[in-house]
Amino acid sequence: MAKDLKRAPFSAQVDLSKFHMEDFDQATEEEKRQQEVMGESTTFFKDGMRRLRRNPLAMGSIVVLILIIAVCLLAPKIVPYGYADIMKGSNNLGPFEYSAAELAKIDAGEEVFPHIFGTDSLGRDYFIRVVYGARVSLGVGIFASLLVLIIGLLYGSISGYMGGRVDMYMMRVVDIIYSLPDMLLIILLAVVLNETLAPKIQGTVLAKLGVNMISLFIVFGLLYWVSMARLIRGQILTIKQNEYVLAAKCIGTSTPRIIRRHILPNCLSVIIITTALQIPSAIFTESYLAFVGLGVSAPMPSLGSLANEARGGLQTYPLRLFFPALTICLIVLALNLLGDGLRDAFDPKLSR
């Protein structure tokens, strides 16, 4: 560096004397590390999960749900009784009681699996019946919610994205379905479908599922998607005003791709939350229908039909009502709390 060069006083030349050669050296590893961002970058999903993990109620309900699901999946493998197995002589046993025949077996040194919840009036193991009832309820809840999600998502996103006249007509249809008395129509349709569908599906795979279940799903598919469709339409109407959608349109992205890539991911939180809260309401509807005798077909139990059957012997065998009732309440409570937790975690704007 030419230090001794004399600069003219008002020269615009760079003053080389102010520079040091070290400044131009490559950065050492330590210096590089100082430039690194301190926190790890987070995604929307990770951020939400972090908030969810801090919510003890939501985490508690996840644990409860996992336990219930585990019992539902494992119990039929462990317990040697089937839900329709009638055991002669073991009618109306209390929890952990044994019939005379079973006591004789135990005396002979054989292992007899205990009736954890006792048995019912026909001599069927009540624990396994409640487990199968919970399976039916959970299955119906989850599949009905998925059905609602798919139909609502398709309808809502088309309506919201198209806008204008199409949107108007589509929303009128939603308005009408929305104002129909749902429970009445469900019962009506379930009764009618029972009559008309039963002969048609005789002998097919569907018959195994039971006509009542199929009509329940049909009814859900017909009536319950509207609130989901409304919600998604509302979301899409706001999201499609955003600049990134305009930009995507400018570079000639096709409409389905814009909906898939840009719009749906942005209303994901609303979709997750509504689906989570839809499950308990579907379980409610199913148990209600089962209670008035429109649930799963006979030997197959459901929590609602178990509660209904228990009504007759309420005076003498109150526990038979408490087990299924408690199971419904636990499942619904856990799902409600989880749904609330998800809402707080993934959509802080919505939280109250």
Added chain:
Amino acid sequence: MGKYVVKRVLLAILTIFVISVITFFAMNAIPGGPFNKEKATSPATQAALEARYNLDKPVPVQYVLYMKRLFQGDLGVSLKNGREIKDIVGESFPISAQIGLTAALVAIVLGLILGSTAALMRNRWPDRVIVFLITLITAMPSFVMATLLLYFFCMKLGWVPAFTAGSNNIVLPVIALSFSPMAYITRLTKTSMLDALGQDYIRTARAKGVAQLKVIFVHGLRNALIPVITYVGPMIGGILTGSMVVESIFNIGGLGSKFVSGITNRDYTMIMATTMFLAFIMVFANLVTDIVYKIIDPRIKLD
């Protein structure tokens, strides 16, 4: 305003039209028609019945005639016992209405009290207790609630006689019916009350020295009432459908239990007629709610 009312009325009419179409075609879809051939009616009776209910005419004509009969108050004949459904409805609906309206009143009053208490005592123990109870109640189906009440108060404690048919004891059914709408109203009131209490006019009222109670009731609760009023229509619908199960549990001869026995007996005309009747009431209740809502709060945008 006029436009809004017209729009709502049109929607209500359209809804009733859709319901009637669904009911009518549902009725037609059942094999064997509404007159069960297994009942061994003579061919002459069969023909007379078919002529009376115009079953020999084409379906659209049948629909028009069906609607005409419906508006004349002819709901058909029960398949089970051959009685006029009009008479069955006439004697059982007042029972249901009495229980349902009492339950609605209880739900509104208790819901408002609990909701405002929770809002005023936010994050203190009364709020926490109320929120806890509400969460529990929301997770309990009405039939579980009703059966538990029946078990404890009739069978265990013997405070209320169980199974009194056509009973004048409506305490337990009212409690069972009012719980879940009460939980919803409490939640609604709490949210809207918190919202109202955070408004500037509340601060102004306090600043100019309005008494605390007056601030809460006149300035706060009055504004917090609006969302609650919108819920009244749907609530009546919910109570009407919820009462089916509760009525059959408590063995009350109301419309709901008639409906449930219609389902178990596969009494189709009864099911159809009750559906139409209840649907009319529910649509009407929703219509009135929508219009009242608009009258009490003119700020609501017309849409």
